[in-house]
Amino acid sequence: MSVLKGAAVIGQSGGPSSVINASAYGAIKAALDSDVITKVYGMQNGIVGLLNDNLFDLGKEDPAELAKMKYTPSSALGSCRYKIADPDEDDTDYKKILEMFRKYDIRYFFYNGGNDSMDTCNKISKFMLKNGYEVRCMGIPKTIDNDLAGTDHCPGFASAAKYIATSVAEVYRDCHVYDKGMITIIECMGRHAGWLTGAAALASLTGNGPDLVYLPEVDFDMPSFLKKVKDIYAKNKNVLVAVSEGIHDKDGKFIVEYAVSDAAVDAFGHKQLGGLAAYLAQECKNATGAKVRGIELSLLQRCAAHCASQTDIEESFAAGQAAANNAIAGVTDKMVGFECTRENGKYTCSTKLFDLTVVANAEKKVPREWINEEGDNVNEKFIAYALPLIQGETQMGHVNGLPDFVNLKKVKA
Amino acid sequence: MSVLKGAAVIGQSGGPSSVINASAYGAIKAALDSDVITKVYGMQNGIVGLLNDNLFDLGKEDPAELAKMKYTPSSALGSCRYKIADPDEDDTDYKKILEMFRKYDIRYFFYNGGNDSMDTCNKISKFMLKNGYEVRCMGIPKTIDNDLAGTDHCPGFASAAKYIATSVAEVYRDCHVYDKGMITIIECMGRHAGWLTGAAALASLTGNGPDLVYLPEVDFDMPSFLKKVKDIYAKNKNVLVAVSEGIHDKDGKFIVEYAVSDAAVDAFGHKQLGGLAAYLAQECKNATGAKVRGIELSLLQRCAAHCASQTDIEESFAAGQAAANNAIAGVTDKMVGFECTRENGKYTCSTKLFDLTVVANAEKKVPREWINEEGDNVNEKFIAYALPLIQGETQMGHVNGLPDFVNLKKVKA
Known part of the structure; x- marks a missing residue:
């Protein structure tokens, strides 16, 4: 030395x-x-x-x-x-x-x-x-994006994950109190990697988890999404969905771009995304007539x-x-x-x-095998990975x- | 008996x-x-x-x-x-x-x-x-609205107030880290009474409080608001504003109703129905050219x-x-x-x-004498009232x- x-x-x-x-x-x-x-x-x-x-x-x-x-x-x-x-x-x-x-x-x-x-x-x-x-x-x-290569996880991810899982469990309670039913969309950060959105599924361990979880690792298909929401709504009256800000269609176009055509670009050339939750909520309302709510966790999740x-x-x-x-x-x-x-x-x-x-x-993404076959939630491998981190x-x-x-x-x- | x-x-x-x-x-x-x-x-x-x-x-x-x-x-x-x-x-x-x-x-x-x-x-x-x-x-x-008559305060208000004050202090930290500056609008619940929005001012006790706080108890004037934001932005580069969802102009029209009529149109010709925070953020961007962010505390604040x-x-x-x-x-x-x-x-x-x-x-409202003369923040009377409740x-x-x-x-x- x-x-x-x-x-x-x-x-x-x-x-x-x-x-x-x-x-x-x-x-x-x-x-x-x-x-x-x-x-x-x-x-x-x-x-x-x-x-x-x-x-x-x-x-x-x-x-x-x-x-x-x-x-x-x-x-x-x-x-x-x-x-x-x-x-x-x-x-x-x-x-x-x-x-x-x-x-x-x-x-x-x-x-x-x-x-x-x-x-x-x-x-x-x-x-x-x-x-x-x-x-x-x-x-x-x-x-918080947890997307650095090499390391098992990144400092900051776990705290954001804990906040997201906790908030999703609380919002689940809120959405499920009425007899009338409601569709709620919670938008999490993560342009290219779905680690934070996957963390929403940790709320399932409390019995208050989301019905659907969409990560940018899987192409998002609007008709398939709306059909699932409709089916769950018909069955349970309540639907809770967690989506990543970076979900995109099979052509790589961000879903939020369908709502906002001229998204701003930051100093690194990253597109400034936002407004996805409100957009998807509106699509769900159009498809079902249900009461809807879009919630963007915004800066709250990282601070x-x-x-x-x-x-x-x-x-x-x-x-x-x-x-x-x-x-x-x-x-x-x-x-x-x-x-x-x-x-x-x-x-x-x-x-x-x-x-x-x-x-x-x-950039480290969520492995495809940690996401279920349908591509609408993470599976037990993701949970086993993330759970120790939020203790x-x-x-x-x-x-x-x-x-x-x-x-x-x-x-x- | x-x-x-x-x-x-x-x-x-x-x-x-x-x-x-x-x-x-x-x-x-x-x-x-x-x-x-x-x-x-x-x-x-x-x-x-x-x-x-x-x-x-x-x-x-x-x-x-x-x-x-x-x-x-x-x-x-x-x-x-x-x-x-x-x-x-x-x-x-x-x-x-x-x-x-x-x-x-x-x-x-x-x-x-x-x-x-x-x-x-x-x-x-x-x-x-x-x-x-x-x-x-x-x-x-x-x-959580704290608007019941008679009682000093309502069960539920203090927890929402504590969450709002805590989140505002945290978001303040987040907004103030960059050298570039930013204008952030945080929207709190309260259609007719500003108790929850007033609670945002409790964050000032941590040194991380909002610059402006707008309650529905005072008529909201857009030009005066934008001028204040501009002045603070010029001086401090950062502006943090808490607004009640129920702010309205002197004719009683909710400010969010202007958001709906002024809404942008998306690629499909659908009106983008943003919330109040997003609308005010956009107005601030138009007035200053600053980076802006609108945050709606939504259901999170009540659960x-x-x-x-x-x-x-x-x-x-x-x-x-x-x-x-x-x-x-x-x-x-x-x-x-x-x-x-x-x-x-x-x-x-x-x-x-x-x-x-x-x-x-x-319906119990925030007394006018607990709001400053300018009508853009609560004063020490409100703080003295609310502070013991969030302990x-x-x-x-x-x-x-x-x-x-x-x-x-x-x-x-």
Whole structure:
């Protein structure tokens, strides 16, 4: 092991999750506790803060306040959606980053985010290696979408899954109280991967699960969907459906596009989806005459820290810690993920290092064999996978009956 | 005190809440524990179940299972939206009810619901008195809308308020992570009274509160709203707004009605019937060019038992208990409400009996002096009123990391 003395910098990027700060705090705490890391800086709004020399000194935070990060949702350091260029095409940003690394003697770079963030981390790592600047770069994953390759699951997925399953069970209760009947559509996030929507099926374990669950992994067929809804409605009077925002027809066209023709496009070229639940609810009403309700879980599902999985919180914290400790031990250019076992209902989880090149920009979908043959629900394989992840209630603190979230001072570096 | 031996029947009506079953359970438990109450029946889907001789024997339920009612949202007995006729115009239903009372020797009638339910309870009580049938009728209030007259607050309001304040604080965190800025509109329930929307302002106590809060108690002016949003956006880059579904202009026209008339047309020429939040978000986008998001809390806010206020749960339970115990002691034709004090930050709450005639069909709004002069937020008077109600986290049980809701056998009477 080669000892590398110097400062560390950590940034967060991409969409929020309930536990992204638990991961960041794991890395920050391990770095602050380390003898070889001299300073720990936070980037204000991810890589944008680094590029603009907008760093703050995390060593100046009150330790008790900092510890609240573990239970605070949504990037406490600030996030960004900045797409870094390919260094072979434009290395301006990389030169600026190198300048910043030299200015602050940064030898440890931690980046906390999803697919794009792992890609950013990887590119910076490669550039610094090529330019002979020694810095250890570690990716700390975060994505409620659970679509990162390699790792068993992603920090953040389980808490969103727990919130979705809990909310679906509660909404089921709500929809089923009347004698008149109702069709309810619940829309979950997930453009290309159906992990979150599949989590809605966990509510079935409470006896309050959805009748139909549609993932983007299977082509969506409107006539078949409406026929099923009609049949269930005729039989049970109540129908509860969970759909992924990213369901599409056999030609790959998003169903929501049939409702909204000019969906906006974000900085990465992703289409901004929305309004699917209301659209499907209306189609069901047209087909059955039933009372309908469309519910979009929207941002709630990715920031509902009050319903986070304590398993997720502890694992996320451990992932951040492992990133820092492995970097200190000499590792670089890796992402910390999880390796898990689920033998005979016993769940174990340990951190494992993955090559950033493997992870970056790959996308892990729900295996077809975890979805039933009809393609209208997940099966017991999905449940066995997801159930251990949502165990444990958050130990979040409360003040005034409300969440006690962190407030960082962010003293300028 | 006159001892009245006989059976009790309990029903639930109207829209769900997180704690309606806590109230019902309070009454059921007190009735089951009583020496004078011979049997305790539940109505399947409220008064409709009574009219159709669809009762079940609550004495046949497992006591431990029954106790889970305290933490299960949405009428476990089943609900209805049946409006009983005026007995002077049509007494068919009343005669049927009298027949059922005689058949089961029912001497105690408990009805758990909102305004309409208190009215139903009152009418039945009056009819039975007129027809010389001795039965003690008690109303047990429930409404997240908090609009019942007399009582300090209604069981169910506080849990919805806690969920709204918590979710607003979490969404605030989510909206504020980016460097780009965003305008977010959160729509809360409340057609005529702004209690729930006002609760969004409780999030301010966490430092993560909404910038603007619009209640139906004040006329909504679109140009003034857009100007405020523009100014805040220019200054802070982020704007978070809570609106009541029932906001209306000075002519009394609901703002959501403009959404319908201004609705976009989809590829098939169908009008896109968005909700109020989506409509206001679009208006803000048009006015500022900002990224916007509309979030409708929808059914989630009235069934989120996982985020219920333990204060609300205990008070609701106490209200149900008081209904049964008072009836046993000879009281009839009353609703159990609350009388509270909030002197020097110390909160006390005790049950109090209100005349059903006073309560039925009246509607309590947020006092104008609890709303700021500008009419764009509640003030410290509202906060002082609502804050004690949301204290305490639910003690709901969990199985598999999910809520452990009650499952009643409902053995036919």
